[in-house]
Amino acid sequence: MIKLFVGLGNPGAEYEDTRHNAGFWWIDQLAAQLKVQLLPEKSYHGWAVRTQCDGHTIWLLKPATFMNLSGKSVAALARFFKIQPDEILVVHDELDVVPGEAKMKFGGSHAGHNGLRDIHAQLGSDAYWRLRLGIGHPGVKSEVLHWVLKKPAPDQKIVIDACIDRTLKALALMVSGDMVKATQLVHTSKPPRPKPPRPAAAIHPKKGDLHDTTSDQTPPYTGPAAV
Secondary structure, eight states: OOOEEEEOOOOSTTTTTSGGGHHHHHHHHHHHHHTOOOEEEGGGTEEEEEEEETTEEEEEEEESSOGGGHHHHHHHHHHHTTOOGGGEEEEEEETTSOTTOEEEEESOOOTTOHHHHHHHHHHTOOOSEEEEEEOOOOSSGGGHHHHHTSOOOHHHHHHHHHHHHHHGGGHHHHHHTOHHHHHHHHHHOOOOOOOOOOOOOOOOOOTTOOOOOGGGSOOOOOSSOOO
16 A cells, blocks of 8 residues: 655756656646645655545655755655655656656665665665656766656657556555556556558559650769769
8 A cells, every 4th residue: 555655856946847856747747636735844854734635644755955865855754754664655756767768666776766775774674666657868978857847758758657647546456455467467567659640552654644754854873973
């Protein structure tokens, strides 16, 4: 059963639309769906709200600590309300998943993600759930920092937003504790494949349209090659 939903990102208008804030986008959409508003909570170093979902009490949290210190916020709220690591879902951007797709995972390595790294350290455990929203990889390791702190192209943002909408359909399963079915739903909920273009209809000349085009052709060019 998930009691605490955490979205990772960086505070400030300059980061609002960057790929690294995909976790914030997910929490904002969840808050809109539940018709609640996250408010600043100094005790938890972030924006938070407690609400009800299908008869269960849940928390939504966006750390205001910047990505590298996300664990400070998560641990503060979780410890105060005695929420165990396996009752926490952390939503974050994922380089190794293509835009428009998402993956669920329980436990394991932080894989170099600084937000997860600090959550590992502050909770003293890796045994929490992660929802990994695909943002794609720039292809070169040296470009990763620039990539995550840059806005996605409009077409990528569209498919990421659509992915967020699809993964939110697993909310009831997460809250009820059926994480197996929630994971299956997330993994099978993929963007629709684009339809292949229809072949262009062959155009056949009508009788009487054929004529000798020899005189219409431009003589072959024999000068230097065009650049």
